[in-house]
Amino acid sequence: MKLNLRSVDLNLLPVFSAIMDAGQLSRAAESLGMSQPAISAALQRLRHTFGDDLFVRTHQGMTPTPRARELYDQLGPQLLALRETLDPGNRFDPGTSQRVFRLVSVDYFEMVILPPLLARVRNQAPNVMLEVSPATDAMVDQLHKTQVDLAIDAFVQEEDRLQRQVLLEEGLVVVARQGHPVLKGRCSKKQFLNAEHVVLPDRNRRLPLDQILDAPGWQRRTGARVTQFASMLATAAGSDMIATVPERLARHYAAPLNLQVLPFPVPLPPVPVYMLWSPALDQDPAHRWLRQQLHDTLAGL
Structure with missing residues (x-):
């Protein structure tokens, strides 16, 4: 049976959006200037309207049901567009904004991309703040709830409900200290396999390097595992350990750390680095501005 739109109280939709964004009734109530009993009552009406629990209380907060996620993906962009249409003062002005943008990524982003990005942002938005947190298994959920604005990651998230774009493609190289007893300007397959390696934890996802290292005859010796x-x-x-790292990172820090940057022993396809975000933020003027700053920054790297 089709939903009768005349039975839907549109005043409930901002409440639904606030609970999705906050993940807790108390925070949603605070963001809307409502009492918690009023939020709870509104949630009950939402459940009755849509014939679904929408949110299940867990130790992590209010976890949305599949129906709630579907509604949010469809309604989020419309609610943002409606706010912008009805409140022109809500449009993003970089020169006066004090918005905090929250991003998640590995430290490659902080070491290679963040410094030039901040320099570009500061020229246009002196009071905007960028807050970066480590990427974790909760990243997809954080993006869905818009608890973070963007994720920067080399691993493709198998999540069709997220927006994604390739920011750049990154090569992989081998680094070793200057004066290494074996490696001097090149790294053969035999030298690569005989050396001890410092590696990152396994994130249970596949990159071109993993496909090489899983092939017969490519088992490397791990001497240390770091974060x-x-x-x-x-x-x-x-x-005397060696590491396989992104090329931009290696070349940026080779001179300060007195490192050699050596080609990988065999050709490797470049690794795409993705930008991911919630569809609910796709048309948000501030979010679109931030994504453009990232693209413009990387064009100069």
């Missing part, structure tokens, strides 16, 4: 690219570079610089 960040910065630690990989520091370990390679201070020991």
Whole structure:
């Protein structure tokens, strides 16, 4: 049976959006200037209207049901467009905005992309803040709830409800300290396999490098496992271990850390680095501005 639009109280839709964004009734109530009992009552009316629980209370907060996620993906862009249409003062002005943009990524982003991005942002938006957190397994859920604005990651998220774009393609190279006892300007397959490697934790996803290393005869010797690219570079610089890292990262820090940058022993396809975000933010003027700043920054790298 089709939903009778005359039975839908449109005043409930901002409440639904606020609960999705906040993940908790108390935070949603605070964001809307409502009491928590009023939010709870509105949620009950929403459940009755759509014939679904919409949110299930868990130890992590109010977890949306599949029906709630579907509604949010469809209604989010329309609600943002409606706000902009009805409230022209809500349009984004970089020169006066004090918005905090929240991003999640590995430290490659902070070491390579963030410095020039901040320089570009500061020229246009002196009071805008960028807050970067480590990428975790909760990243997709955070994006859906718009608790974060963007994720920057080399791993494709198998999640059709997220928007995505390729920001750049990154090559992989081998780094070793200057004066390494074996590696001097090149790295053969035999040298690569005989060396000890400093590596990152396995994120259970596949990159071109993983396909090479899983092939017969390509088992490398792991000497240390660390949590960040910065630690990989520091370990390679201070020991005889080697590391396989993104080329832009390696070349940026080779001179300060006294590292050699060597081609990988065999050709590797470049690794795409993706930008991911919620469809609910796709038409948000501030969000579109931030995405454009990222594209413009990377055009100069």
